[in-house]
Amino acid sequence: MMIEIDFNSDEALYMQLRNQIILGIATSQFHEGDVLPSVRALAETVGINMHTVNKAYTVLRQDGFVKVDRRKGAVIAVDMDRAREEDRIEKELRVILASALCRGLSRSDLHRMIDRICDAYDKEEA
Amino acid sequence: MMIEIDFNSDEALYMQLRNQIILGIATSQFHEGDVLPSVRALAETVGINMHTVNKAYTVLRQDGFVKVDRRKGAVIAVDMDRAREEDRIEKELRVILASALCRGLSRSDLHRMIDRICDAYDKEEA
DNA sequence: CCCGCTGTTATAGACTTTGTATAACAGAGG
DNA sequence: CCTCTGTTATACAAAGTCTATAACAGCGGG
Numbered sequence: 001m002m003i004e005i006d007f008n009s010d011e012a013l014y015m016q017l018r019n020q021i022i023l024g025i026a027t028s029q030f031h032e033g034d035v036l037p038s039v040r041a042l043a044e045t046v047g048i049n050m051h052t053v054n055k056a057y058t059v060l061r062q063d064g065f066v067k068v069d070r071r072k073g074a075v076i077a078v079d080m081d082r083a084r085e086e087d088r089i090e091k092e093l094r095v096i097l098a099s100a101l102c103r104g105l106s107r108s109d110l111h112r113m114i115d116r117i118c119d120a121y122d123k124e125e126a
Numbered sequence: 127m128m129i130e131i132d133f134n135s136d137e138a139l140y141m142q143l144r145n146q147i148i149l150g151i152a153t154s155q156f157h158e159g160d161v162l163p164s165v166r167a168l169a170e171t172v173g174i175n176m177h178t179v180n181k182a183y184t185v186l187r188q189d190g191f192v193k194v195d196r197r198k199g200a201v202i203a204v205d206m207d208r209a210r211e212e213d214r215i216e217k218e219l220r221v222i223l224a225s226a227l228c229r230g231l232s233r234s235d236l237h238r239m240i241d242r243i244c245d246a247y248d249k250e251e252a
Numbered sequence: 253c254c255c256g257c258t259g260t261t262a263t264a265g266a267c268t269t270t271g272t273a274t275a276a277c278a279g280a281g282g
Numbered sequence: 283c284c285t286c287t288g289t290t291a292t293a294c295a296a297a298g299t300c301t302a303t304a305a306c307a308g309c310g311g312g
Contacts, residue, residue, distance in 0.1 A: 012299065019221045026224035038258065049301045054259075065228065070259050071309050078228050085229040090239055092222050095145045096215060097243050098152035102191065102204050103211040107244045111237055113216055117223050118233045138270065164287065175272045180288075196288050197280045 001029040005046050013048055017056035022065060025076060027124040036066065036074040127155040131172050139174055143182035148191060151202060153250040162192065162200040 001024045005016055024030040036042070039057060043050040057074045060066045064079030100110060127150045131142055150156040162168070165183060169176040183200045186192045190205030226236060 014299085019224075022221060022228060023224045026227045039260095040258090051302090052300060055299090057259090063225075065225075068259065070307085071257085073258060080230050082230055085226065086231065086235075086239070089222060089226045089231070090243065093239065094243055095148060096218050096222075097240070098145075098149045098247070099189075099191075100211065100215045101152045101244070101247065102148060104206050104208055105212065105215070107240070109212075110240050110244075113212070113219065114223065114233070114236050114240065117216065117220055118227070118236075121224070121227065140270080165289095166287090177273090178271060181270090183288090194288070196278085197286085199287060 003042070003046060005048060013052050014056040014059065017042075017046075017053065018059050018063075021056070021060060025065060025078065027121050029124070030076045032076055032078065034076045035072055036076070038073050129168070129172060131174060139178050140182040140185065143168075143172075143179060144185050144189075147182070147186060151191060151204065153247050155250070156202045158202055158204065160202045161198055162202070164199050 003017065003020050003024075005013055007013075009016060011019075021030065021036070030036075036057070037045070039050050039053040043053045046053070057066065057068060060074070061068055064081065065076070066074045067077040068074050097110065129143065129146050129150075131139060133139075135142060137145075147156065147162070156162075162183070163171070165176050165179040169179045172179070183192065183194060186200070187194055190207065191202070192200045193203040194200050223236065231239075
């Protein structure tokens with residue numbers, strides 16, 4: 001999977017990495033058990049420091065998306081804690097939904113948007 | 127409207143302020159034309175610095191939620207630029223939806239979640 | 253057995269962001 | 283005139299981000 005960094009983004013580099021890998025898992029470009037590039041290799045190819053990649057992997061581990069094996073490296077291993085996740089998701093959604101509603105987006109607009117994003121994931125997956 | 131700050135949150139104080147005010151607009155606790163507390167007053171009641179409140183108001187202005195009148199203060203004035211907003215919303219949704227799907231939440235789970243949040247807003251509004 | 257790979261840790265420096273603190277300014281209004 | 287409004291400037295401390303070098307332990311292949 002191609003991982004790209006936008007150095008002009010105001011989003012932290014390690015968060016860009018984290019998010020792209022989560023997107024990769026959602027679109028089945030990464031599967032359970034897949035091994036991510038080593039921190040040094042990914043740092044090299046992307047053009048950033050090793051520690052920045054390491055921080056991304058550490059966050060991914062804390063968030064339950066990978067398990068880190070000292071010899072193999074970072075392995076995709078999604079922790080399925082639905083209840084806890086549902087709370088987190090809903091909390092994050094509240095603000096962004098609020099701002100959408102303020103702009104005049106309707107509830108059905110949001111549903112359509114959800115479907116469009118999910119469709120894009122399903123398509124990429126195939 | 128009651129505005130509260132969580133000093134233990136890892137979210138920046140000015141962003142907490144910003145988000146709560148957006149939530150307030152979405153739930154009609156703030157209406158078009160309403161005047162927000164002055165930067166000094168809000169800073170006093172919340173227990174933070176004036177400049178932190180000012181930054182929140184500045185961000186709200188940049189994001190098109192308030193207009194600032196030098197004599198009256200910050201006034202709720204939502205900028206209805208749907209097209210631009212739709213892009214921003216969708217971009218923000220992509221990552222959080224991806225992480226939800228990774229955890230095993232289904233598309234209909236997400237739809238239900240959207241409805242639940244919107245229902246809560248409608249209810250608060252009434 | 254050593255070499256090379258893995259993540260991990262430590263230390264240090266530069267830079268940005270965040271939040272606070274004081275102070276002063278112009279504009280508007282009672 | 284006094285007081286309220288946002289705005290601006292300056293300074294400072296603390297935290298976060300990113301880089302750079304270096305070293306360590308564990309494991310596996312030649």
